[in-house]
Amino acid sequence: MPWRAMEPDHLPGVRGIADRVHLNYPEDEAVFSERLELYPEGCFVLERAPDGLAGYIISHPWHFKKPPALNVLLGAVAEPASTYYIHDIALLPEARSNGSASEAVLKLVRHAKKARFPNLSLVAVNNSVKFWEGHAFRTLDDADLNEKLASYDARAKYMVLELT
Structure with missing residues (x-):
């Protein structure tokens, strides 16, 4: 099952x-x-033949150490951006x-590289x-992130993969 570009008609799925x-x-x-x-x-x-979708990816440029709160509209992509933010990979x-x-x-x-x-x-x-x-991301512990992470839950972790 290959990943392919999301289109507006995929949104209900x-x-x-x-x-x-x-x-x-x-x-x-x-x-x-x-x-x-x-x-x-x-x-x-991620399409699953013949009956719909099996997964999705949503990602975008954003501000490092400033994850968007859960269920909040962005208004615009960050410019300049200081991280490539993975909003979600769900299967x-x-x-x-x-x-x-x-x-x-x-x-x-x-893509980020x-x-x-x-x-x-x-x-x-x-x-x-x-x-x-397992993909080389590490947890970044930062007291300033606690408020943003609270919109998810107490176990949410901000993670980073440095690209060199």
Whole structure:
């Protein structure tokens, strides 16, 4: 199942995946729609034939150590940006354990390097820290981030991959 560019008609399917995968982190479809509109080159879907989507990626340039709060519209992509932010990589349970998530991470790393970002960053939720650590991301502990991370939950971690 290859990753391909997200299109506006994918948004209901993206929302359906988010509703299944991120029960404790709900976001309005407007958040997904805005990210796609603002930075389409960072949005992808994983199709599952013949009945729809199996996963999605949403990512965009942003400000380092300033992750957007959960379920908040951006208004604009950061300029200048100091990180390539992974808003979400979500896969349905039946689409996991086949390398698709790792392929998504590599796709985003290549994009960030090509665009000359100094790093990638994200907020890890749903006990995903080990997955991200397996891709060389590290947790960044910073008291100033606590307020932003609180919109997710007490276990959310801000993680960074430095690009050299």
